[in-house]
Amino acid sequence: MADKKARLTVDGLEEVIELPVYSGTEGPDVIDVRPLTSSGLFTYDPGFVSTAACESKITYIDGANGILLHGGYPIEQLAEHSDYLEVCYLLLNGELPTPEQKETFINTIKNHTMVHEQMRNFFNGFRRDAHPMAIMVGVVGALSAFYHDSLDINDAHHREVCAYRLIAKMPTIAAMCYKYSIGQPFMYPKNGLDYAENFLQMMFGNPCEEYVANPIIAKAMDRIFLLHADHEQNASTSTVRLAGSSGANPFACISSGIAALWGPAHGGANEAVLTMLEEIGDESNIDEFILRAKDPDDNFRLMGFGHRVYRNFDPRAKVMKQTCDEVLAELNISDPLLKIAKRLEQIALEDEYFVKRKLYPNVDFYSGIILKAIGIPTNMFTVIFALSRTIGWISHWSEFHSSPNKIGRPRQLYTGSKKRDYPTK
């Protein structure tokens, strides 16, 4: 696999260290630094800015050119021609399904949409005003207490069943989190509906009336799921892989991914965008917030701007922006927050500070606005991201366990006290 070599000389070391260099199917070459340990050296890369932690075939991102591929297919094409469950199949299997495979896959997912009836009791332990992400972390972790029959991580069939269960049950659990917070009865899944319609009926339906989802909104919901489905080795996916590397059960691993996603620098950004727009309140206050974002002594950042990997437009944001316009037109909404968002976007795209640092609007900038228009409360935004990203997490977890692997165990640059004796007087 290594067709090239890198040679490293280190002051004080006589030997020249030879390191294999690998080429992937796309993207930059990768230097294999594993031989360094035999010379007593480690690499140092806080934030994993220059480190590939694994080999993967699932998703590719070219941040400089704004490209995102799942199984080789560009995200824009998947958003236009495919749907969320088909992308789930693609991420799990590496290939698009045939029509028969797709039908079988959808029917299998439908067989798993209900959660164990006893899981309802878990919700009663939470305060009504609990953040739904707090409930989600707990309830998803608790799935491991209910589905013992598929927990052998070395069995490919068990891994597959876990993936089906998670894809199917996440919308049910997400909607239960919402219903619990507003004091309404939980809605059972309806398997006659498609994935997004079913989620919307569990969120907005009630047992007293028939709920029929607006097709434009159901399509937008499916697109939000699809655009968030996977994003290679981001913080939460890396967390799931690392947790999985110890042999922990899949539900516990996904729960760790949900926890990592929650932070405002990651999935929590969609909620933070809305909070920020509300805080700005009026177009006349934008300049003040821009100044704060540029001030190195102020921790404030423009939420929904910037990305570790994309140094060009986030391709998901382009599709999301278009969906945002469709939804707002369909619902005939003229949201003052949207005006602030549009102005903010325009200023940031022209301002030297943002241009120089290549800080473009990311996917979360627009998804928050769509979710708000659909009527989803702000504190559910990151839950919806978690629901959508579950397929990415479980696909990476499964890929990790499908080949020989090692527990993840980073090293450190130690800068604490040297060895010293405990004071005895």
Ligand code: CMC
């Ligand atoms: N507003 C103002 N300045 C920013 C922002 C921002 N949103 N993002 C980065 N910068 C500045 C930063 O201060 C630094 O400036 P300088 O070079 O003068 O010190 C420079 O840009 C580089 O930033 P960084 O912190 O080194 O970049 P990073 O790759 O470590 O961080 C990020 C990436 C996404 C965490 C960051 O851009 C950010 O905090 N954005 C806001 C939160 C957000 O929208 N997150 C969602 C990401 S997309 C969805 C997902 O993947 O979950």
